[in-house]
Amino acid sequence: MNQRFVALIALVGLLSGTACLDLPERAHNGVAPGAEAITVRAADDRPLDARLWVRDHRRLVIYLHEYQRTQRDWWPEAEVGAASDPSAMTIDLRGHGDSGGDHQDFGLMADDVSRVIATARARGYERIALVGAGMGATVAVLVAEDAPDVTVIGLSIAADFSDLDALNASPVVSDRLAIVAAKDDLSARESLEQISKTARLDPARALLLPGRAHGVALLRGDTEVPTRRLMRAALDRAWR
Numbered sequence: 107m108n109q110r111f112v113a114l115i116a117l118v119g120l121l122s123g124t125a126c127l128d129l130p131e132r133a134h135n136g137v138a139p140g141a142e143a144i145t146v147r148a149a150d151d152r153p154l155d156a157r158l159w160v161r162d163h164r165r166l167v168i169y170l171h172e173y174q175r176t177q178r179d180w181w182p183e184a185e186v187g188a189a190s191d192p193s194a195m196t197i198d199l200r201g202h203g204d205s206g207g208d209h210q211d212f213g214l215m216a217d218d219v220s221r222v223i224a225t226a227r228a229r230g231y232e233r234i235a236l237v238g239a240g241m242g243a244t245v246a247v248l249v250a251e252d253a254p255d256v257t258v259i260g261l262s263i264a265a266d267f268s269d270l271d272a273l274n275a276s277p278v279v280s281d282r283l284a285i286v287a288a289k290d291d292l293s294a295r296e297s298l299e300q301i302s303k304t305a306r307l308d309p310a311r312a313l314l315l316p317g318r319a320h321g322v323a324l325l326r327g328d329t330e331v332p333t334r335r336l337m338r339a340a341l342d343r344a345w346r
Contacts, residue, residue: 153205153206162192169197178196178203215270223249
């Protein structure tokens with residue numbers, strides 16, 4: 107093989123490997139009105155991009171998005187609130203949006219979110235709740251398994267996602283867990299039924315609604331009112 111060609115391949119590989127490291131802090135792309143842009147460092151120094159809407163300085167809701175989505179899905183929800191309401195934070199999970207790392211490094215995501223929580227606690231937040239959609243809800247359960255004071259609300263939670271297993275973790279967080287799914291969203295429905303049974307959830311905390319809405323779409327249309335009622339009840343318990 108031509109030596110120049112070999113050298114070119116080696117150079118491309120080196121540059122690609124360097125790009126994959128993704129260690130420098132990324133620019134915060136996109137404007138979230140009223141929010142502070144924050145970078146949290148993961149254990150492997152990958153940058154995790156977040157937005158914080160500061161309201162109540164003791165209570166915080168952290169929103170986690172679905173697989174191959176971004177924190178922007180949650181911005182319309184997070185940006186709404188009075189000064190006395192809990193603060194809100196959204197983050198791009200590893201490898202998604204403006205966060206670094208590989209989007210399929212699922213096993214690292216719970217630790218990433220735990221580091222976000224540690225950052226929040228360093229700012230004075232004492233009561234924290236995680237609201238997740240799809241994979242984000244799965245990650246939230248795994249985080250709460252090791253954080254006994256964290257509440258979880260899951261919209262269309264996946265009982266298991268790749269190597270993320272919320273089903274086995276659910277009994278540990280059962281008294282701090284509330285989940286909702288739509289009947290015709292078959293995978294989410296099955297996950298809700300499995301988790302509800304395994305964690306022995308009170309029926310009021312495992313809500314199955316008509317339709318096929320998934321994730322944040324449960325906060326629109328006919329499913330909005332009962333979904334918000336479930337969320338409000340769960341958050342009221344979290345703030346006690």
